[in-house]
Amino acid sequence: MYQGGYTGILLRIDLTNSKVTREQVPPVVYRKLLGGRGVAAYYYYREIGADVNPTSADNKLFFFTGPLTGLKLPSTTKFQMATKSPETGRYLCSNSGGNLGPHLKFCGFDGLILEGRAKRPTSIFIRDGQVELVSASEYWLDTNFVAGEKVRSQFGEKKAAVMTAGPAAVKGANISCIMVGDRSFGRGGGGLVMASKNIKAVAAYGTGSIPVAQPEQLADFASLAIKSARESKKSHTRFGTAQYTDVMSELGCYPSYNFQTGVFDEVETISASHMVQHYKIKNAACYRCPVACAQLCEVPEGLFRGAKSDPEYETIGAFGGQCGVSDFGAIIRANQLCDEYGLDTMSCGTIIAYAMECYERGLFTEDLLGMKLPFGNGEAMVAMVRKMGEMEGFGAELAKGFLYLQQKYPDTEYFMMHAKGMPFAAYEPRGFFGIGLSYGTSSRGACHNVGGWTIRDELLSGKYDRFAVEGKGILVKNIQDTRGYIDCLGICTVVRSSMGFTDVPTGNVLEMVTGVDFTPHLMEIGERVYNLERLILEREGITRKNDYLPQRIMTEPLPEGPAQGRVLTRELYDRMLDEYYRARGWDMDGKPQKNLSDLLGETID
Amino acid sequence: MENRKKTCQIYLGKPLIKTTVTVRYVGMSSVYSGVREEQLELEGRVTVRDILNVISGKRGLIFSEGSWLVLVNGNGVPASQWPEYRTNIDVELSILPMLSGG
Numbered sequence: 001m002y003q004g005g006y007t008g009i010l011l012r013i014d015l016t017n018s019k020v021t022r023e024q025v026p027p028v029v030y031r032k033l034l035g036g037r038g039v040a041a042y043y044y045y046r047e048i049g050a051d052v053n054p055t056s057a058d059n060k061l062f063f064f065t066g067p068l069t070g071l072k073l074p075s076t077t078k079f080q081m082a083t084k085s086p087e088t089g090r091y092l093c094s095n096s097g098g099n100l101g102p103h104l105k106f107c108g109f110d111g112l113i114l115e116g117r118a119k120r121p122t123s124i125f126i127r128d129g130q131v132e133l134v135s136a137s138e139y140w141l142d143t144n145f146v147a148g149e150k151v152r153s154q155f156g157e158k159k160a161a162v163m164t165a166g167p168a169a170v171k172g173a174n175i176s177c178i179m180v181g182d183r184s185f186g187r188g189g190g191g192l193v194m195a196s197k198n199i200k201a202v203a204a205y206g207t208g209s210i211p212v213a214q215p216e217q218l219a220d221f222a223s224l225a226i227k228s229a230r231e232s233k234k235s236h237t238r239f240g241t242a243q244y245t246d247v248m249s250e251l252g253c254y255p256s257y258n259f260q261t262g263v264f265d266e267v268e269t270i271s272a273s274h275m276v277q278h279y280k281i282k283n284a285a286c287y288r289c290p291v292a293c294a295q296l297c298e299v300p301e302g303l304f305r306g307a308k309s310d311p312e313y314e315t316i317g318a319f320g321g322q323c324g325v326s327d328f329g330a331i332i333r334a335n336q337l338c339d340e341y342g343l344d345t346m347s348c349g350t351i352i353a354y355a356m357e358c359y360e361r362g363l364f365t366e367d368l369l370g371m372k373l374p375f376g377n378g379e380a381m382v383a384m385v386r387k388m389g390e391m392e393g394f395g396a397e398l399a400k401g402f403l404y405l406q407q408k409y410p411d412t413e414y415f416m417m418h419a420k421g422m423p424f425a426a427y428e429p430r431g432f433f434g435i436g437l438s439y440g441t442s443s444r445g446a447c448h449n450v451g452g453w454t455i456r457d458e459l460l461s462g463k464y465d466r467f468a469v470e471g472k473g474i475l476v477k478n479i480q481d482t483r484g485y486i487d488c489l490g491i492c493t494v495v496r497s498s499m500g501f502t503d504v505p506t507g508n509v510l511e512m513v514t515g516v517d518f519t520p521h522l523m524e525i526g527e528r529v530y531n532l533e534r535l536i537l538e539r540e541g542i543t544r545k546n547d548y549l550p551q552r553i554m555t556e557p558l559p560e561g562p563a564q565g566r567v568l569t570r571e572l573y574d575r576m577l578d579e580y581y582r583a584r585g586w587d588m589d590g591k592p593q594k595n596l597s598d599l600l601g602e603t604i605d
Numbered sequence: 606m607e608n609r610k611k612t613c614q615i616y617l618g619k620p621l622i623k624t625t626v627t628v629r630y631v632g633m634s635s636v637y638s639g640v641r642e643e644q645l646e647l648e649g650r651v652t653v654r655d656i657l658n659v660i661s662g663k664r665g666l667i668f669s670e671g672s673w674l675v676l677v678n679g680n681g682v683p684a685s686q687w688p689e690y691r692t693n694i695d696v697e698l699s700i701l702p703m704l705s706g707g
Contacts, residue, residue, distance in 0.1 A: 232671075235702050235703070236705075238633070239632075239633055239702075243632055243633055243702050244632075244702075244704065245632075246631055246632050247631055247632050247701045250629075250631045250632075250699060251676075251679070252679075272632060272633065273632065273635065273636050455704055456704045459674070459676075459704070460674060460681040460683050460704070461683060462681075462682075462685065462686055465680075494705075497705075
C-alpha cells in the first residue's frame with residue numbers, strides 16, 4: 001500500500017520470556033493515525049487496561065517512529081513513546097529527538113514494544129534486523145552518560161544510538177526520564193517504567209535505507225526545506241528556545257517563585273543573550289537538523305565551575321524563575337545533574353519550587369528537608385536536585401511527584417502547580433488564558449506542547465484578547481489537532497513549517513515519501529489522535545472534574561506586571577471548557593461520543 | 606508616565622501634535638539594535654508602521670511579516686495591522702523576537 005516511509009514492521013520484545021517477535025502493523029492504522037504518537041496510542045489502547053500498575057510487568061513501553069523519521073529532510077529525528085505514567089498514574093505520550101528513532105528505522109523497524117520484565121538487569125541491542133539481550137549488571141547504577149559509553153563499547157559500535165534509564169529511575173523516581181543520548185523522553189516517568197522492566201539501555205545501529213516513493217522530487221524538496229528552515233530559524237540557532245525567557249517576563253507571563261508572580265525581577269541574568277555571552281560554547285544538533293537549537297554551555301567560574309549542559313527554555317524556567325534563582329551557573333549544573341541521573345527537568349524544578357514555597361511558609365522545616373531551601377538559593381537547589389537523583393532523604397519524597405505528595409502532605413496541596421499530576425510548564429495561565437485551557441485539557445496533564453501552545457495566536461493573530469475566553473476553546477482544539485498530526489510525522493516542531501506542516505497543511509512531501517497524499521487529511525488525523533487519547537483517559541477515569549487547574553490559578557490574581565490583577569476564575573474557565581468540549585464533539589462531562597471503531601473504521605477492533 | 610510630555614503646539618494655525626514613543630527592545634532585538642530602551646518623538650498622529658520605519662532607519666532592524674513581534678502598550682499588533690494601527694500620542698512600543706513555539 002505504501003511505497004515508502006514505513007517498514008511496516010514492529011519489533012515486540014517479551015522480556016519475561018526473552019522472546020522476540022516481528023509483527024506487521026496493519027496499513028489501515030497508518031492510514032488513520034499516520035505514525036508516531038497516533039500509532040503508539042493505538043497499541044496502548046489495545047494492550048494497557050485501566051487497572052495496570054505503571055511499574056508492574058503488565059505495563060508496556062510503546063516506541064514508534066513516523067513516516068518521515070530518518071529521511072533526508074530537516075530534523076527527521078523524532079520518535080514517540082507511550083506508556084502508563086508512574087508520575088500521573090495514567091496514559092503518557094512523550095517524544096524525543098536524538099538518533100535512536102532513525103536507527104530503529106535503519107534496522108528495519110517502525111516501532112518497538114517492550115513488555116514483561118527481564119529477570120536481571122538487561123540491555124537490548126538491535127543491529128540491523130538482529131536483536132540481542134545482554135547483561136547490564138556492570139553499569140546498572142551508572143549515570144546516563146557513563147552507562148551510554150559502556151553500552152556503546154559493549155555493543156562494539158561507537159556510532160550506535162543509545163537510550164538509557166538513569167540511576168534515579170533505577171532507584172524508583174516517578175519523575176525519571178529516558179535519556180536518548182543528550183535528548184530525552186522527558187515527561188511523566190518513562191525512565192522508571194523502563195527500569196522496572198530491568199532494562200538499562202536500548203542501543204540500535206542500522207545500515208539499511210528507508211525507501212521513498214519519489215526520490216528525485218524528495219531530494220529537490222529537501223534542499224529547499226533545509227534552506228527555509230535554516231533561514232527562518234536563525235534566532236533558534238543563535239539563542240535556542242531560551243530566547244523566550246525575557247520575552248515571557250516582559251509579557252508578565254513568566255512563572256516565578258512557584259507561580260506567585262508572572263514577572264521575574266532578575267530575568268536579565270537568565271536571559272538568552274546573557275547565556276550566549278557568558279556561557280555558550282557551541283551549538284548542538286539532533287539528527288539531520290539544520291537549525292541546531294541546542295546551546296551547549298559551560299560554567300567558566302564560581303561554585304559550579306566546569307558544569308556543562310544545554311538548558312532549554314523550560315529548564316531555565318523551572319530552575320530559574322520558578323525557583324527564583326538568577327545564577328545561570330546553578331541552572332546549568334541542575335540541568336546537568338538531571339541529565340546524568342535521568343530526571344525530568346520540568347517536573348524537578350517545579351517540584352523544588354513548591355518545596356521552596358512550603359519551606360518559606362513554614363510548612364516544610366529544615367529538619368524535614370535536610371537543608372534550608374529558600375527561593376533564590378542556587379546552591380540549595382542544586383543540592384536538592386542531587387538528593388532527588390540519588391533518591392536520598394526528602395529528595396526521594398519530592399522525586400515521587402505531585403500525586404504522591406498530595407496524598408502524603410495534603411496541607412500543601414494549594415502550592416502544587418500541576419494538572420492531572422503533571423507539573424506545569426513555564427507559561428503563566430493567568431497571563432494567557434488559552435494556555436490555562438491547554439494545561440487543563442492536554443492528554444498527558446499540564447503540557448504546553450501536547451496541550452497546545454496558544455501564545456502566538458493569543459498575542460499576534462489579531463483575533464483574540466489574551467485575557468478573553470471567547471474563541472479559546474476552538475483555538476486550543478485547533479492547535480492540539482495540529483500538534484497531534486505533527487507528533488505522528490517523525491519531525492521536530494521547530495522546522496515543521498518549512499515542510500508545510502501548519503494548521504492549514506500544504507505541500508506534498510508525504511506523497512513523495514509514501515505515495516499517498518495524506519496532506520488533506522492531516523488535521524483530521526490530529527483530531528483522531530486526540531479523540532483516541534481521550535477514550536483512553538476516559539477508560540482510566542478522567543472526566544470534566546480532572547480538567548481543572550490548581551486553586552491558585554483560579555482564585556489568586558497576579559500581583560504585578562502586564563497581567564496584574566488577572567485571574568482565571570472558575571466561571572471564565574468553565575466557559576472555555578464548554579466551548580472546547582463542543583468543538584471536540586464531546587459531552588459536557590468531557591466524554592467523547594465516538595468509540596474506536598468510529599475513529600478507525602470497522603476493519604479495526 | 607508622568608514625565609513623558611504630551612505636546613500640542615499651535616503652528617501656522619494648525620495644531621502640531623507630537624507622538625512620544627518609548628521603545629523597548631526585548632531579548633535579541635536589544636542585541637541587534639544595541640540598546641534596551643529609547644524615546645522617539647514623531648510629528649503628528651502616527652501608525653505603527655511609521656514608528657517602525659523610524660526604528661529601521663535608526664537601528665537597522667527590518668520589519669516584515671514574521672520578523673519581529675510588536676507590542677503596543679503590552680498588546681500584540683499583527684503585521685497586517687501595522688499600516689493602519691494609529692497609536693496614542695504617548696505610547697510604549699516593545700519589540701520582541703518572533704514567537705514560534707515553546
